[in-house]
Amino acid sequence: MTIITKLAIAASLATALTSVSIAQENLKGLVVGFSQIGSESGWRAAETSVTKQEAEARGVDLKFADAQQKQENQIKAIRGFIAQGVDAIMVAPVVATGWDDVLTEAKEAEIPVILLDRGVDAPEDLYLTSVASDQVKEGRVAGEWLVAAVGDADCKIVELQGTVGSTPAINRKQGFEEAIAGHANLTIARSQTGDFTRSKGKEVMEGFIKAENGGADICAVYAHNDDMAVGAIQAIKDAGLKPGTDIKVVSIDAVPDIFAAMVAGEANATVELTPNMAGPAFDALSAYLADGTEPAKFIITESKLYTPADNPQGEYDTRKGLGY
Numbered sequence: 001m002t003i004i005t006k007l008a009i010a011a012s013l014a015t016a017l018t019s020v021s022i023a024q025e026n027l028k029g030l031v032v033g034f035s036q037i038g039s040e041s042g043w044r045a046a047e048t049s050v051t052k053q054e055a056e057a058r059g060v061d062l063k064f065a066d067a068q069q070k071q072e073n074q075i076k077a078i079r080g081f082i083a084q085g086v087d088a089i090m091v092a093p094v095v096a097t098g099w100d101d102v103l104t105e106a107k108e109a110e111i112p113v114i115l116l117d118r119g120v121d122a123p124e125d126l127y128l129t130s131v132a133s134d135q136v137k138e139g140r141v142a143g144e145w146l147v148a149a150v151g152d153a154d155c156k157i158v159e160l161q162g163t164v165g166s167t168p169a170i171n172r173k174q175g176f177e178e179a180i181a182g183h184a185n186l187t188i189a190r191s192q193t194g195d196f197t198r199s200k201g202k203e204v205m206e207g208f209i210k211a212e213n214g215g216a217d218i219c220a221v222y223a224h225n226d227d228m229a230v231g232a233i234q235a236i237k238d239a240g241l242k243p244g245t246d247i248k249v250v251s252i253d254a255v256p257d258i259f260a261a262m263v264a265g266e267a268n269a270t271v272e273l274t275p276n277m278a279g280p281a282f283d284a285l286s287a288y289l290a291d292g293t294e295p296a297k298f299i300i301t302e303s304k305l306y307t308p309a310d311n312p313q314g315e316y317d318t319r320k321g322l323g324y
């Protein structure tokens with residue numbers, strides 16, 4: 001290696017390190033309000049833990065507000081953050097609509113707002129950026145897996161939707177329907193909300209089983225998150241059927257419990273949603289505060305499919321300590 005190459009590498013390394021340390025340094029001591037939806041799922045519990053860790057790593061004073069699933073509590077919390085004069089606000093919006101007023105208030109107070117994991121139906125200039133997955137793609141990946149898994153066989157699907165009016169419920173439904181469109185052997189026979197919770201997923205699945213010949217007519221359950229899938233798995237077992245075999249189970253999140261279900265042969269596929277939305281959000285905030293760099297309006301996280309072929313025991317072991 002020539003001396004010039006060595007110097008060039010050293011210079012680019014130094015630049016990289018400097019920008020990392022600036023990113024870490026300029027958030028130190030900042031106060032950031034985080035309005036979290038609640039703790040409806042294992043995934044959300046992990047998102048909360050990771051957000052607190054990411055804040056701590058950067059020296060950010062994170063003010064955490066749990067909205068207990070209610071939009072009115074989120075709006076109240078955001079107004080509280082504005083009144084306190086926080087430096088930035090992060091919000092995981094429980095539903096898509098009804099945010100214009102409070103986001104306008106934050107904008108007028110010159111407090112940047114970052115959306116985490118769900119979107120809003122509001123003008124894009126009311127928030128700095130949105131860090132989330134491509135939820136339509138998640139639904140499509142789940143649907144494409146099922147199309148391939150059933151082949152030419154007839155397949156009656158039951159669907160457990162997420163929270164009514166939330167972007168993941170709307171978009172994951174759309175993506176899945178897009179994937180099965182054109183495959184007349186796959187039909188969604190029943191679809192109802194399970195509110196992203198394990199208990200509701202179980203209860204709704206029990207109703208589906210009763211309505212579908214004790215479950216004998218159901219070929220697959222598509223759940224908009226893993227927690228509802230885990231509830232559905234219990235309902236299938238209680239009905240004397242084998243989840244994963246008699247009724248295929250496909251869902252979204254990739255939480256440890258779904259990998260445990262895969263190890264037991266009771267779940268067939270999941271689409272990963274990273275709980276680390278806060279890392280990219282803080283990085284975007286840091287660059288914005290450093291020199292006004294406008295982040296991309298939508299920072300999209302990955303959506304990887306996992307099946308029992310992907311070492312579910314290993315995936316369980318890796319994730320189980322991460323706050324799920």
Ligand code: AHR
Nearest residue numbers: 041043044117168196225
């Ligand atoms: O918005 C992300 C979704 O919300 C997760 O898939 C689900 O588990 C959570 O409650």
